[in-house]
Amino acid sequence: MQVEQTSLSGVLILTPRRIGDDRGFFSETWNRDTMLGIGIDIAFVQDNHSLSREAGVVRGLHYQxxxxxxxxxxxxxxxxxxxxxxxxxxxxxxxxxxxGVELSAENGRQVFIPKGFLHGFVTLRPNSELLYKCSDVYAPDCDGSVYFADPDLGINWGIDPARAILSPKDRNAPRFADFKSPFRYKE
Incomplete structure (x- = not known):
């Protein structure tokens, strides 16, 4: 497992080794012992799978x-x-x-996102699927979001925000200046 630090403490890029031949490849994307060895001690309890049919779909920025x-x-x-x-x-x-990290079926990269971060993505190709493990179940009463194209965040999504394909929830998400974070940094 290749491990890369990002500019945000705790957020890691993990690239599992792929064993390939002319049939395709095999890759171990999650192994508890391997993760413990790099300091990730998480008991995942839920797997999610999303499909976005068009390029330019934005999902996020979400938190629980x-x-x-x-x-x-x-x-x-x-x-x-x-x-x-x-x-x-x-x-x-x-x-x-x-x-921001490009994740693709070809590059096999994964992002580990600890509690205390907003998360979102924009699809770069049609029929993009995201698979993710979560350490807690979905709880609608704890669900929140921040507007993806808020100028206070200055995120370069690589698309014109006016052309983003959004859900009503994401289109009407609060601005960052109006957001009160429920998370505290722990050293």
């Missing part, structure tokens, strides 16, 4: 607040996305900063 906050391990099963993570841990020196 305590007591049902979620750690996530995200990868593309088909197509490609720009996966975006924003630090919302009050007291963090990177509060309000973001990082």
């Amino acid at each position: 607040a305590p007591p049902h906050a979620q750690d996530k391990l995200v990868r593309a099963g088909a197509g490609a996305v720009l996966d975006v993570v924003v630090d919302i841990r009050q007291g963090s020196e990177t509060y309000g900063k973001w990082t």
